[in-house]
Amino acid sequence: MTATATRAPERAATGEASALAGLGAMVRFMLRRDRIKFPAWTLGLALFVVYIGSALPVIAPTEQELTASVPMLQQPIGRMFTGPAYGLDAITYERFFSAGYVAYLYIVAALMTIFLVTRHTRTEEQTGRAELIRANVVGRHTPLTAALVVALITSLVAGLLVTATAVSQGFAVTGSVLVGLGVVFVALCFAGITAVTVQLTEYSRAAAGLAGAILGLAFIIRALGDMAAIGGSALSWASPLGWATQTAPFVLDRWWPLALVAALAVAAVVVAYLLQARRDLGAGLVAARQGRPEAGRWLAGPWGLAARLQRSAILAWGGGIVALGVVDGLFTQTMLDVGDTMPEALGQVFGSDALATGYLAFLAVFSGYMTAAYVVYSVQALRAEERSGRGEAVLATPTSRVAWAGSHLGVVALGASGIMLVTGLLTGTAAAAVTGTWSFVADSVLAHANLLPAVLVVLGLCALVFGWLPRFLGIIGWTMVGVMFFVGNFAPMMDAPQWLIDLSPLSHPANYPVEEFEIVPVLVLAGIALTGVLVGLVGLTRREVLQRG
Numbered sequence: 001m002t003a004t005a006t007r008a009p010e011r012a013a014t015g016e017a018s019a020l021a022g023l024g025a026m027v028r029f030m031l032r033r034d035r036i037k038f039p040a041w042t043l044g045l046a047l048f049v050v051y052i053g054s055a056l057p058v059i060a061p062t063e064q065e066l067t068a069s070v071p072m073l074q075q076p077i078g079r080m081f082t083g084p085a086y087g088l089d090a091i092t093y094e095r096f097f098s099a100g101y102v103a104y105l106y107i108v109a110a111l112m113t114i115f116l117v118t119r120h121t122r123t124e125e126q127t128g129r130a131e132l133i134r135a136n137v138v139g140r141h142t143p144l145t146a147a148l149v150v151a152l153i154t155s156l157v158a159g160l161l162v163t164a165t166a167v168s169q170g171f172a173v174t175g176s177v178l179v180g181l182g183v184v185f186v187a188l189c190f191a192g193i194t195a196v197t198v199q200l201t202e203y204s205r206a207a208a209g210l211a212g213a214i215l216g217l218a219f220i221i222r223a224l225g226d227m228a229a230i231g232g233s234a235l236s237w238a239s240p241l242g243w244a245t246q247t248a249p250f251v252l253d254r255w256w257p258l259a260l261v262a263a264l265a266v267a268a269v270v271v272a273y274l275l276q277a278r279r280d281l282g283a284g285l286v287a288a289r290q291g292r293p294e295a296g297r298w299l300a301g302p303w304g305l306a307a308r309l310q311r312s313a314i315l316a317w318g319g320g321i322v323a324l325g326v327v328d329g330l331f332t333q334t335m336l337d338v339g340d341t342m343p344e345a346l347g348q349v350f351g352s353d354a355l356a357t358g359y360l361a362f363l364a365v366f367s368g369y370m371t372a373a374y375v376v377y378s379v380q381a382l383r384a385e386e387r388s389g390r391g392e393a394v395l396a397t398p399t400s401r402v403a404w405a406g407s408h409l410g411v412v413a414l415g416a417s418g419i420m421l422v423t424g425l426l427t428g429t430a431a432a433a434v435t436g437t438w439s440f441v442a443d444s445v446l447a448h449a450n451l452l453p454a455v456l457v458v459l460g461l462c463a464l465v466f467g468w469l470p471r472f473l474g475i476i477g478w479t480m481v482g483v484m485f486f487v488g489n490f491a492p493m494m495d496a497p498q499w500l501i502d503l504s505p506l507s508h509p510a511n512y513p514v515e516e517f518e519i520v521p522v523l524v525l526a527g528i529a530l531t532g533v534l535v536g537l538v539g540l541t542r543r544e545v546l547q548r549g
Contacts, residue, residue, distance in 0.1 A: 044108070048101075063091075086098070106186040109184075112187060181258055182244045192267070194207065226245075303407045310381065318418065320370075375462060386470070409533055412459060446513070
């Protein structure tokens with residue numbers, strides 16, 4: 001009895017210490033795996049600051065032109081998009097940057113850690129790799145702790161780069177540091193929130209989706225609060241994004257709201273550890289809903305299965321893109337109200353001196369590269385089906401590789417088409433509702449339909465890479481989306497070379513409704529998209545399935 005009583009505390013102490021066994025090795029392993037994603041996210045945030053800092057003097061080279069742009073941010077719709085609009089009564093470039101763009105830095109930083117924590121925790125458990133790792137000398141809490149440490153390192157590097165690039169643009173040091181710290185704390189806050197969501201569900205998509213929904217809810221609450229009044233309202237203080245924007249960099253330079261973000265991050269991490277201690281490896285605290293004992297007829301073939309697997313992405317991405325389109329459409333009258341005083345460079349972005357038609361054309365382009373992002377994401381889901389082994393299970397049935405992959409690509413094409421057309425319809429309807437010009441509905445639908453073949457070119461490119469070089473699918477696909485985003489937003493203002501502009505498929509169709517519709521570019525782009533899909537399917541039939549990378 002004495003020996004047993006003596007050893008019990010020793011075992012307890014050993015068990016407590018071993019809960020984080022192998023932490024250093026796990027952190028190094030995760031950083032090694034993120035050797036591409038780490039610089040992509042952190043440098044991307046810094047480059048965003050560089051682009052905005054460089055573009056603002058081009059858009060509004062004089063104080064009068066900068067002042068003329070202020071009403072876009074001061075209007076309730078503008079505040080909904082950007083934030084509480086502090087300091088616009090004495091506008092400077094750094095204050096315009098803070099009022100108009102810093103909120104989006106925080107959103108991107110939050111997405112960065114949502115994907116990071118999900119990738120290194122729930123995805124590892126879902127695929128079974130976590131069980132292999134836990135078979136070594138690895139503690140129960142080591143993977144989650146390592147993921148949070150990597151999130152901390154990534155957030156700190158991102159914050160340092162954002163601060164340095166803001167200072168390099170001539171912005172005040174105090175405000176730049178505050179923006180960088182906002183990036184760090186918001187990123188860590190949503191890392192903690194994601195650490196909770198990965199405990200609740202068995203699936204990585206559901207965990208990331210739940211964390212993303214919380215981010216979306218935080219944005220909506222902040223947006224409604226900031227719409228109520230310049231400087232925000234009580235509702236603005238109910239959102240972690242609202243806390244970050246209430247620091248008012250370059251105006252009030254308040255530090256204490258970041259303490260609220262930090263407190264939420266710490267509370268979320270504590271809850272995550274408590275929940276992890278109550279569940280089994282690979283399981284979620286919320287049990288997965290059991291499916292029907294028998295599948296419906298529509299699931300009997302590859303098209304039905306592909307539609308079921310792609311359904312969530314279509315609804316999530318489509319809902320977000322359509323919602324943004326509606327809000328943008330409601331902003332049309334505000335754009336017209338300030339059109340006479342708007343800087344000339346914005347006319348270059350819209351591609352027309354006729355502000356209404358130029359704005360509708362720009363919204364179609366915006367929907368185009370958002371839908372292109374959906375396409376890349378959805379084709380990556382097909383790659384995930386292959387790497388997980390589920391694709392191999394489908395191919396073990398009388399289903400050919402072409403039918404399996406082709407059905408997924410076909411569903412993605414239909415999803416992209418539906419997203420573009422519905423967004424065009426509702427964007428035009430919103431614009432018509434606030435302006436009373438109902439011809440905007442047809443113009444918006446046709447503008448979006450005109451760009452659909454360009455979006456499908458991205459599908460063709462992704463199919464081509466998936467068929468022949470699948471390990472490079474994410475890099476090439478997201479790089480193309482980045483090029484499209486840059487060309488659509490910055491190329492006209494920064495006198496980008498024509499060869500760079502031509503890299504974006506969206507730059508080739510006519511700029512409808514500013515320009516007359518042209519059928520030839522549409523047909524050529526459609527042909528390129530179809531060729532890419534066909535050649536990609538040929539490549540799939542000639543390579544090894546489950547080619548990892």
